[in-house]
Amino acid sequence: MGVWSRRPISCALSAAWPEPGMPTIHSTAQVDPRADIAENVEIGPYALIGPQVRIGAGTRIGAHVIVEGRTRIGADNRLHPFSVIGGEPQDKKFKGEDTALEIGDRNVIREYCTLHIGTTQDGGVTRVGDDNWIMAYVHIAHDCQVGNHTIFANNAQLAGHVQVGDWAVLGGYTGAHQFVRIGAHVMTGISSVILQDVPPYTLVAGNPAKPHGINTEGLRRRAYSPEQIAALRMAYRVLYRQGLTLEQARAALAGLATEKPQAADVLGVLQTFLADPGRGIVRP
Numbered sequence: 001m002g003v004w005s006r007r008p009i010s011c012a013l014s015a016a017w018p019e020p021g022m023p024t025i026h027s028t029a030q031v032d033p034r035a036d037i038a039e040n041v042e043i044g045p046y047a048l049i050g051p052q053v054r055i056g057a058g059t060r061i062g063a064h065v066i067v068e069g070r071t072r073i074g075a076d077n078r079l080h081p082f083s084v085i086g087g088e089p090q091d092k093k094f095k096g097e098d099t100a101l102e103i104g105d106r107n108v109i110r111e112y113c114t115l116h117i118g119t120t121q122d123g124g125v126t127r128v129g130d131d132n133w134i135m136a137y138v139h140i141a142h143d144c145q146v147g148n149h150t151i152f153a154n155n156a157q158l159a160g161h162v163q164v165g166d167w168a169v170l171g172g173y174t175g176a177h178q179f180v181r182i183g184a185h186v187m188t189g190i191s192s193v194i195l196q197d198v199p200p201y202t203l204v205a206g207n208p209a210k211p212h213g214i215n216t217e218g219l220r221r222r223a224y225s226p227e228q229i230a231a232l233r234m235a236y237r238v239l240y241r242q243g244l245t246l247e248q249a250r251a252a253l254a255g256l257a258t259e260k261p262q263a264a265d266v267l268g269v270l271q272t273f274l275a276d277p278g279r280g281i282v283r284p
Contacts, residue, residue: 089142104130231263
């Protein structure tokens, strides 16, 4: 069955319990003595922690979790059983370069998730921010950049180099093509296939995904004002309902931001996103 012990990771299992604050590591876990494990970390049965791993205070690693590669995990995260964190990228060009995965604080990563290190073809680092809720069987590939407060429902899948903004919600079985950008406060329907960039605040669904208005309910829950939401509805009409080219729409949005100073900040997020051509935006 194995037993739990509080101990420095370089010491053998002992009946004596050292002072509070030491990591709590199950006797069946394999933790490399070179790993940097902070105080009050809990590592469960049969977990495997590699030599280049750093784990912040209060993080709990479930049974059978593998954390490898040059992986940095912040404080107060919860990793559920059978996830593989910091594995090599699924990229044929990868030749063992010294790349990394960085995970922030207070994230929940549920069962059987896979998060991979980056590649030298990009910045070399896959990043996940703070306060994200990542459900079972999610895949976050090499070089992805995930913001804060996102939700990934079961089986959401990101190909390499995908960017996901703060507060985005990805429905179950959503799949994102490599290099796609998903803006802040976006919500995707179940089984959406994202082949092009999704502007901030937008609802999308389908295969391929198409826009279906703005994420009004999500914005209300996050205390956006009625004036801000009304301005974003107008911005959506400019972008998708007036038959404008993207360049014309961008000019019209600049004018809208001037007319609606109380919503200039939220419209600015949309304008900044559209200034990068990316893969082109989703269309009806």
